Amino acid sequence: MTRPTLTQSSGPAHSRILGLGAVRGENVVTNDDVAGPIDSSDEWIRQRTGIVTRRRARADQDVLDLAEAAGRAAIADAGLVGADIDAVILSTVTYFHQTPAGAAVLADRLGATPAAAYDISAACAGYTYGIGQADALVRSGAARNVLVIGAEKMSDFIDPTDRSISFLLGDGAGAVVVGPSDTPGIGPTVWGSDGAQAQAIRQTASWKDAIENGEPWPTLRQEGPTVFKWAAWQMAPVAAKAIAAAGLTPDDVDVFVPHQANMRIIDQLIKQLKLPEHVVVGRDIADTGNTSAASIPLAIERLKREGTASSGDLALQIGFGAGLVYAAQVVVLP
Numbered sequence: 001m002t003r004p005t006l007t008q009s010s011g012p013a014h015s016r017i018l019g020l021g022a023v024r025g026e027n028v029v030t031n032d033d034v035a036g037p038i039d040s041s042d043e044w045i046r047q048r049t050g051i052v053t054r055r056r057a058r059a060d061q062d063v064l065d066l067a068e069a070a071g072r073a074a075i076a077d078a079g080l081v082g083a084d085i086d087a088v089i090l091s092t093v094t095y096f097h098q099t100p101a102g103a104a105v106l107a108d109r110l111g112a113t114p115a116a117a118y119d120i121s122a123a124c125a126g127y128t129y130g131i132g133q134a135d136a137l138v139r140s141g142a143a144r145n146v147l148v149i150g151a152e153k154m155s156d157f158i159d160p161t162d163r164s165i166s167f168l169l170g171d172g173a174g175a176v177v178v179g180p181s182d183t184p185g186i187g188p189t190v191w192g193s194d195g196a197q198a199q200a201i202r203q204t205a206s207w208k209d210a211i212e213n214g215e216p217w218p219t220l221r222q223e224g225p226t227v228f229k230w231a232a233w234q235m236a237p238v239a240a241k242a243i244a245a246a247g248l249t250p251d252d253v254d255v256f257v258p259h260q261a262n263m264r265i266i267d268q269l270i271k272q273l274k275l276p277e278h279v280v281v282g283r284d285i286a287d288t289g290n291t292s293a294a295s296i297p298l299a300i301e302r303l304k305r306e307g308t309a310s311s312g313d314l315a316l317q318i319g320f321g322a323g324l325v326y327a328a329q330v331v332v333l334p
């Protein structure tokens with residue numbers, strides 16, 4: 001007896017980003033507002049991080065509210081409606097529920113049911129992980145239009161007395177729709193992890209330990225200098241690989257949008273990648289702070305709004321963070 005042959009899916013040759021949406025927390029929090037409990041100062045924070053203000057959401061908003069607003073804006077910007085979306089990927093580390101996935105709730109809120117929906121836990125690389133997945137889903141024929149949302153309410157996980165990370169963090173959400181394209185719009189994703197450094201950015205306790213031992217609400221901590229060195233020195237080769245994998249050279253790049261972790265890391269990456277002067281650089285961290293999975297799309301939204309980056313530009317983006325995890329790719333801006 002001969003077995004029947006399976007049919008495997010196949011999709012369009014190319015994918016691209018069709019639309020972008022972004023929201024920042026409404027409250028502007030200054031360095032002076034956060035410096036007191038960590039014995040710091042406006043001057044120290046500006047010099048060491050480049051942050052002037054961070055944006056934080058209202059107490060009555062949760063991460064899904066931010067994600068929904070960004071998702072809605074991205075769908076409209078793509079000229080689509082919720083029913084056109086057939087997969088929703090939510091990248092977040094600040095959603096309070098282990099299950100069900102926030103993405104499923106969002107798909108319903110956005111009128112995207114019965115879209116496939118799942119969450120990604122890749123911290124500050126969550127957005128670029130999501131773009132890599134969406135590109136693969138579209139080109140494999142698994143989904144036609146994929147909504148990728150990076151959303152974080154980091155302020156739910158900060159200890160105001162922690163000097164290692166809390167003062168860096170902000171709240172926001174950025175979203176894009178990835179769909180089929182006649183021309184290449186998303187270069188190969190170069191991604192990876194290094195779990196041997198899992199302690200470098202971590203939750204202060206597991207939920208189980210916190211509840212069983214009556215420990216305080218778990219918040220984030222990091223080994224700042226360790227993370228700084230890893231990001232500044234080891235992420236440049238990853239970004240360089242993404243440029244080469246896309247068949248480009250640094251001269252071809254119009255826009256560079258690294259994860260918004262620290263202005264000094266951004267400057268070090270530019271130097272090591274030898275990016276030419278003409279490259280426009282995302283520096284949204286100065287006003288918005290580090291919004292983890294939301295930081296790259298928020299920085300792109302700002303460059304487009306301010307007119308320094310345009311639709312059709314080639315943008316190199318790289319996310320990196322807790323895991324440790326990282327992902328980079330070159331995309332054509334919507």
Ligand SMILES: CC(C)(COP(=O)(O)OP(=O)(O)OC[C@H]1O[C@@H](n2cnc3c(N)ncnc32)[C@H](O)[C@@H]1OP(=O)(O)O)[C@@H](O)C(=O)NCCC(=O)NCCS
Nearest residue numbers: 039040044048049124163164224225227228261262320321
């Ligand atoms: C957190 C970070 C800003 C700290 O800056 P740094 O220059 O590495 O600071 P260090 O920890 O080496 O400490 C240098 C000095 O500043 C002091 N310091 C540390 N944190 C401080 C703070 N928040 N405010 C004021 N002083 C601080 C230290 O006590 C030390 O003082 P000393 O020289 O008198 O001993 C920096 O390490 C960083 O940005 N790391 C990576 C962040 C990141 O990317 N995180 C997210 C990953 S996605």
